[in-house]
Amino acid sequence: MCQANSSNKDIKTVCLEINDNSWQPMDQRTTPESIKVACSNCNLRELCMPIGFNPEDMQKLDEVVATRRRVKQGERLFSNGDPFTSLYAIRTGFFKTCISSEDGREQVTGFQMAGEIIGLDGIVSDHHSCNAVALEDADVCVMPFANVEELSREFPVLQRHVHKIMSREIVRENSIMMLLGNMRAEERIAAFLLNLVQRLHARGFSQSEFILRMTREEIGSYLGMKLETVSRTFSKFSDDGIIEVKQRYVKIIEPEALKKIFNPQTCS
Amino acid sequence: MCQANSSNKDIKTVCLEINDNSWQPMDQRTTPESIKVACSNCNLRELCMPIGFNPEDMQKLDEVVATRRRVKQGERLFSNGDPFTSLYAIRTGFFKTCISSEDGREQVTGFQMAGEIIGLDGIVSDHHSCNAVALEDADVCVMPFANVEELSREFPVLQRHVHKIMSREIVRENSIMMLLGNMRAEERIAAFLLNLVQRLHARGFSQSEFILRMTREEIGSYLGMKLETVSRTFSKFSDDGIIEVKQRYVKIIEPEALKKIFNPQTCS
DNA sequence: AAAATTCTTTGATGTAAATCAAACAACTAC
DNA sequence: GTAGTTGTTTGATTTACATCAAAGAATTTT
Numbered sequence: 001m002c003q004a005n006s007s008n009k010d011i012k013t014v015c016l017e018i019n020d021n022s023w024q025p026m027d028q029r030t031t032p033e034s035i036k037v038a039c040s041n042c043n044l045r046e047l048c049m050p051i052g053f054n055p056e057d058m059q060k061l062d063e064v065v066a067t068r069r070r071v072k073q074g075e076r077l078f079s080n081g082d083p084f085t086s087l088y089a090i091r092t093g094f095f096k097t098c099i100s101s102e103d104g105r106e107q108v109t110g111f112q113m114a115g116e117i118i119g120l121d122g123i124v125s126d127h128h129s130c131n132a133v134a135l136e137d138a139d140v141c142v143m144p145f146a147n148v149e150e151l152s153r154e155f156p157v158l159q160r161h162v163h164k165i166m167s168r169e170i171v172r173e174n175s176i177m178m179l180l181g182n183m184r185a186e187e188r189i190a191a192f193l194l195n196l197v198q199r200l201h202a203r204g205f206s207q208s209e210f211i212l213r214m215t216r217e218e219i220g221s222y223l224g225m226k227l228e229t230v231s232r233t234f235s236k237f238s239d240d241g242i243i244e245v246k247q248r249y250v251k252i253i254e255p256e257a258l259k260k261i262f263n264p265q266t267c268s
Numbered sequence: 269m270c271q272a273n274s275s276n277k278d279i280k281t282v283c284l285e286i287n288d289n290s291w292q293p294m295d296q297r298t299t300p301e302s303i304k305v306a307c308s309n310c311n312l313r314e315l316c317m318p319i320g321f322n323p324e325d326m327q328k329l330d331e332v333v334a335t336r337r338r339v340k341q342g343e344r345l346f347s348n349g350d351p352f353t354s355l356y357a358i359r360t361g362f363f364k365t366c367i368s369s370e371d372g373r374e375q376v377t378g379f380q381m382a383g384e385i386i387g388l389d390g391i392v393s394d395h396h397s398c399n400a401v402a403l404e405d406a407d408v409c410v411m412p413f414a415n416v417e418e419l420s421r422e423f424p425v426l427q428r429h430v431h432k433i434m435s436r437e438i439v440r441e442n443s444i445m446m447l448l449g450n451m452r453a454e455e456r457i458a459a460f461l462l463n464l465v466q467r468l469h470a471r472g473f474s475q476s477e478f479i480l481r482m483t484r485e486e487i488g489s490y491l492g493m494k495l496e497t498v499s500r501t502f503s504k505f506s507d508d509g510i511i512e513v514k515q516r517y518v519k520i521i522e523p524e525a526l527k528k529i530f531n532p533q534t535c536s
Numbered sequence: 537a538a539a540a541t542t543c544t545t546t547g548a549t550g551t552a553a554a555t556c557a558a559a560c561a562a563c564t565a566c
Numbered sequence: 567g568t569a570g571t572t573g574t575t576t577g578a579t580t581t582a583c584a585t586c587a588a589a590g591a592a593t594t595t596t
Binding site: 105107109121122125149152153156162168178221223 | 367375390392398421427428430433434436437441442443531
């Protein structure tokens with residue numbers, strides 16, 4: 001979730017800004033695990049919580065979050081088969097969710113960043129059906145699903161919000177199906193980059209440059225292609241002057257060109 | 269949704285059985301549109317509604333369904349861009365949902381049969397983001413989403429049920445992503461056939477034979493392959509003695525062989 | 537019943553992406 | 567700092583599936 005603005009120095013700065021929790025009351029600063037935190041004064045509130053609450057309702061809404069949990073890079077927030085108890089709101093960090101077939105093939109089903117909700121897969125069977133892996137050190141708000149449901153019954157605006165989050169995930173996956181079923185490698189990569197930069201921009205990062213949190217292999221798994229093809233496509237875009245790539249650093253030079261590749265129709 | 273048991277004659281018989289509504293009270297028999305119907309005495313209740321209601325609660329639950337609506341083969345229940353108002357429970361018939369990119373490429377995102385819920389895509393933006401097309405004459409229960417949400421607040425078991433339905437859809441789409449991203453043509457077709465027959469069997473149809481409601485092209489669109497490849501794969505399975513195919517009629521001769529193709533690991 | 541349309545099958549050929557392979561860059565551990 | 571590990575790039579070759587094409591069923595229209 002740390003994004004470059006122009007140089008390596010800037011990367012660090014931005015990371016500090018978003019990870020820094022010194023603006024929070026002392027009793028909410030980071031300690032080992034399980035710290036009671038409040039949505040009411042979280043700067044990500046408008047991303048993961050409904051808007052339009054009056055102050056006293058907002059206070060009640062804080063009850064939805066039980067604790068906070070740190071997940072180190074490479075560790076799992078939950079795994080396939082784990083009992084489902086909670087949804088998780090990402091405060092900082094970056095996750096991938098993935099499933100694997102019995103014969104070991106892995107499919108990345110999504111990349112999630114701050115303000116996004118993770119764990120919806122577990123509701124249907126009371127067990128998680130995917131793994132959620134932190135791609136960088138992360139910090140999540142643990143929302144026991146019983147709390148979510150109870151408060152949803154009390155607050156229609158929260159209820160609607162929960163429904164929208166689930167519906168959004170369904171719609172997102174629909175568009176991934178379109179990507180996987182109908183698009184060629186260049187179109188997939190263009191769509192991927194545009195989606196990523198759009199979400200990052202909504203979180204206050206640059207519209208043009210960022211640091212990838214995932215490997216070429218993980219991108220390929222998400223987009224249904226091999227890591228070599230991901231790498232070649234990046235190189236191709238770079239040769240064409242559409243993007244600048246240096247390992248995990250990406251700068252979008254010609255966003256319109258990317259949009260045109262993704263969707264030949266709408267753009268000119 | 270009408271499935272053969274052994275001959276064309278049987279197909280008609282089964283269709284009649286499931287479409288026949290003479291068991292219903294006179295005032296609920298089919299007329300042009302908008303007939304009040306009750307979940308409490310619907311034979312699909314256990315598929316689309318939560319179980320474990322006591323009789324008086326069940327009565328209240330009937331309020332979730334406002335009307336019924338007939339959709340003729342080829343017609344749409346809703347289209348991309350339509351305002352979202354309701355979820356639909358399929359009583360009879362068979363649907364596909366699909367999205368299309370601006371340049372006209374179509375992606376089938378699902379096939380839905382009796383007892384399944386359709387329309388969840390519309391919640392997030394208050395507008396539908398896909399088309400729902402009847403692949404055969406269909407009859408759906410219209411459930412205004414406002415009713416669903418209101419009753420959900422009153423009945424936790426209904427609330428949980430709605431959440432599970434949405435989560436199930438997310439998990440289904442996850443597995444389609446695995447299919448599209450990692451599997452070869454034969455594996456996709458094997459998975460498709462096994463899934464279809466399993467759902468049909470849960471509805472009282474044969475475990476081994478059925479009539480496809482969709483074209484080769486629609487199957488291909490769902491599975492990310494061309495209609496010729498679908499046809500060739502069917503022919504291959506037929507040559508191998510795994511299935512019997514004659515146009516839309518399919519009989520599964522060797523279910524274990526299909527499972528083995530779908531998942532080389534778990535089976536023998 | 538004939539004609540038109542839609543859907544399916546099968547064959548021949550082409551191609552985008554996978555696979556195989558090797559060098560190189562970056563990061564981690566000692 | 568060096569060795570080992572992990573991730574990335576690029577080239578050569580292969581392949582699964584797409585594309586093109588044409589004939590044959592099945593269904594619908596007239």
